[in-house]
Amino acid sequence: DAGVIQSPRHEVTEMGQEVTLRCKPISGHDYLFWYRQTMMRGLELLIYFNNNVPIDDSGMPEDRFSAKMPNASFSTLKIQPSEPRDSAVYFCASSSTSGGVNEQFFGPGTRLTVL
Amino acid sequence: GEDVEQSLFLSVREGDSSVINCTYTDSSSTYLYWYKQEPGAGLQLLTYIFSNMDMKQDQRLTVLLNKKDKHLSLRIADTQTGDSAIYFCAGADSWGKLQFGAGTQVVVTP
Numbered sequence: 001d002a003g004v005i006q007s008p009r010h011e012v013t014e015m016g017q018e019v020t021l022r023c024k025p026i027s028g029h030d031y032l033f034w035y036r037q038t039m040m041r042g043l044e045l046l047i048y049f050n051n052n053v054p055i056d057d058s059g060m061p062e063d064r065f066s067a068k069m070p071n072a073s074f075s076t077l078k079i080q081p082s083e084p085r086d087s088a089v090y091f092c093a094s095s096s097t098s099g100g101v102n103e104q105f106f107g108p109g110t111r112l113t114v115l
Numbered sequence: 116g117e118d119v120e121q122s123l124f125l126s127v128r129e130g131d132s133s134v135i136n137c138t139y140t141d142s143s144s145t146y147l148y149w150y151k152q153e154p155g156a157g158l159q160l161l162t163y164i165f166s167n168m169d170m171k172q173d174q175r176l177t178v179l180l181n182k183k184d185k186h187l188s189l190r191i192a193d194t195q196t197g198d199s200a201i202y203f204c205a206g207a208d209s210w211g212k213l214q215f216g217a218g219t220q221v222v223v224t225p
Contacts (some may be wrong), residue, residue, distance in 0.1 A: 043203065043217075043218070044214060059210075101163055102148075103160045106157030106159065108156055108157055
């Protein structure tokens with residue numbers, strides 16, 4: 001398996017622009033998580049899905065952020081409009097409920113820079 | 116929810132043992148985890164311990180769990196330069212979400 005795939009790996013955009021981050025989870029996994037990592041705030045859980053349904057979006061910072069999971073193999077995180085304080089590394093992770101151990105498999109991340 | 120705290124930085128000489136400490140608040144976690152993040156990469160599960168165990172050993176790694184004090188530690192024996200990374204401890208809150216600590220930056224010097 002290729003693991004969790006994220007695109008793009010790097011994104012540089014200007015304030016006010018729309019940004020879309022993409023994630024392909026590991027096949028067969030039923031949980032998908034979006035995290036944001038910054039030096040100041042560490043690793044923050046933004047939202048997670050179970051069987052394509054959003055379960056908890058309490059970590060989404062503002063209405064400017066939205067996430068979708070139209071099918072089991074694809075998810076997007078959109079920021080519209082983007083602001084400089086959104087600059088961070090965004091990780092997608094997936095996991096399976098089987099086995100008991102809650103191992104999350106992380107993608108390589110998307111480094112977002114908003115100018 | 117779960118609150119996880121860990122020291123932010125650790126410097127260790129190559130060949131020595133490293134000990135990374137973590138405290139947590141929610142005792143309902145069935146498992147407690149250690150994740151490793153290498154530069155420019157996502158987190159990767161390093162090891163975990165079942166909550167009814169006191170200790171788990173896995174090659175150079177030893178995990179100790181003190182449930183009474185809600186204290187978790189990770190010991191790395193014979194630390195190598197490849198062990199330089201950020202280490203996160205994590206527990207699951209009552210809804211099953213992983214709650215990560217802030218991460219401990221481990222720097223291994225020759």
